[in-house]
Amino acid sequence: MAHYSSLSMAAQGWYYDLLSLLIDEEVADIKGTIIEKNKGNRTYLYDNYRLGSKTVQKFIGLKTDALLERLSGLNELKEKREIRRKARSSLVKKLRTERVLSPDVSTGKVLSALSASGTFRLGGTLIGTNAFRAYELELGVRFNSGDAIGTMDLDIAGFERFSIAVDDVAIPDIPAALTSLGYNPAPSLDEARPWRWINHIDSAVREVEFLTPCFDEAEHVKYLEALQVNAQSLHYLNFLLRDAIDAALLYRDGILVKVPRPERYAIHKLIVASRRDKRGILKSRKDLLQAGILMEILHETRPGDLSDAYEEALEEGSAWRTHIEYSFEKAPYLRRFVA
Numbered sequence: 001m002a003h004y005s006s007l008s009m010a011a012q013g014w015y016y017d018l019l020s021l022l023i024d025e026e027v028a029d030i031k032g033t034i035i036e037k038n039k040g041n042r043t044y045l046y047d048n049y050r051l052g053s054k055t056v057q058k059f060i061g062l063k064t065d066a067l068l069e070r071l072s073g074l075n076e077l078k079e080k081r082e083i084r085r086k087a088r089s090s091l092v093k094k095l096r097t098e099r100v101l102s103p104d105v106s107t108g109k110v111l112s113a114l115s116a117s118g119t120f121r122l123g124g125t126l127i128g129t130n131a132f133r134a135y136e137l138e139l140g141v142r143f144n145s146g147d148a149i150g151t152m153d154l155d156i157a158g159f160e161r162f163s164i165a166v167d168d169v170a171i172p173d174i175p176a177a178l179t180s181l182g183y184n185p186a187p188s189l190d191e192a193r194p195w196r197w198i199n200h201i202d203s204a205v206r207e208v209e210f211l212t213p214c215f216d217e218a219e220h221v222k223y224l225e226a227l228q229v230n231a232q233s234l235h236y237l238n239f240l241l242r243d244a245i246d247a248a249l250l251y252r253d254g255i256l257v258k259v260p261r262p263e264r265y266a267i268h269k270l271i272v273a274s275r276r277d278k279r280g281i282l283k284s285r286k287d288l289l290q291a292g293i294l295m296e297i298l299h300e301t302r303p304g305d306l307s308d309a310y311e312e313a314l315e316e317g318s319a320w321r322t323h324i325e326y327s328f329e330k331a332p333y334l335r336r337f338v339a
Helices: 011-026 065-071 074-080 081-096 104-115 129-139 160-166 174-180 237-241 262-275 278-301 303-314 318-330 332-339
Strands: 002-007 031-041 042-051 055-064 125-127 141-143 153-157 196-198 207-213 223-224 227-234 245-249 255-259
Touching: 002 278, 011 065, 011 074, 011 081, 011 129, 011 174, 011 227, 011 245, 011 255, 055 065, 065 074, 074 081, 104 153, 104 174, 104 255, 125 129, 125 237, 129 141, 129 153, 129 262, 129 278, 153 237, 160 223, 207 237, 227 332, 237 262, 262 278, 262 303, 262 318, 278 303, 278 318, 278 332, 303 318, 318 332
Parallel strands: 125 255, 153 207, 207 227
Antiparallel strands: 002 141, 031 042, 042 055, 125 153, 196 207, 223 227, 245 255
8 A cells, every 4th residue: 555645736736825825924024124144154134123112133034035035025915914814724724625634723722832932933843743744735745654643742843053043032932832731841850951841631732842953972951042942952853954944734724834854854764763762662663654655755756855865864974874774674665765
């Protein structure tokens, strides 16, 4: 049995229309004048406006040609917000008829709150199975394997350095947003630095975890300045988060999030699967299943992207190659997708 089937061409068009409208909406929220800040070899754009007696500088994004083109039509974007909202609602309704995966109510509430606070604008990236579910629409397919998509957790990751560089913070802060939804800090070895949030009562999402790449020998808890949360650092996560892309989720009239590039997600799963201990054997199997589904699709539709990500991972060092080879030994059929 094939692990996926293709969506209609119409559905693929609806999705990219929805994504474009959501990106437009984020830009349309600008209240003041646009200013630039240079950090190293990058230029960041900010919305500079007055709020009461103080000046606020809200991070818009990295200065790119695509962002500048959107900003050039800012006045029109502001005038047509209600028209876009109705259009988004209509597109979400159409996409639901394609029977693609969408967040359940509790997941949608959490992601909507995180998005509203600025989590994804400020460098946060949705990872794990909830990101995997978003690849149906990104890749124009419908997943046929239920074993690959079940989850009870929600994982958000971000770079510590970027979180410091943006000179902006989530509002409301993420701990306050999670507390309002019934989540509490989970006990950890370092009680002062919890990085997992748990809802024991009425949510299908039991845990919300925050993660960040580890560049040190030991994995430990760090602080993400812009998101104002602690995050557990993990090796190999930097590979997953590079060049994250925008994605639209089908909740209400759409939620704009960031997810890893699908080819990076697939190769990263090869690495993660081999790092699981014996207690994580079921998660390891799911890792390999998700990797296999994405690699099969990408081998057919975006072979260059998959090949580039695979070669990049191999060049990272011997430990990376060892983990990938171990996963190939566990699932030999995967090797042919990057042969």
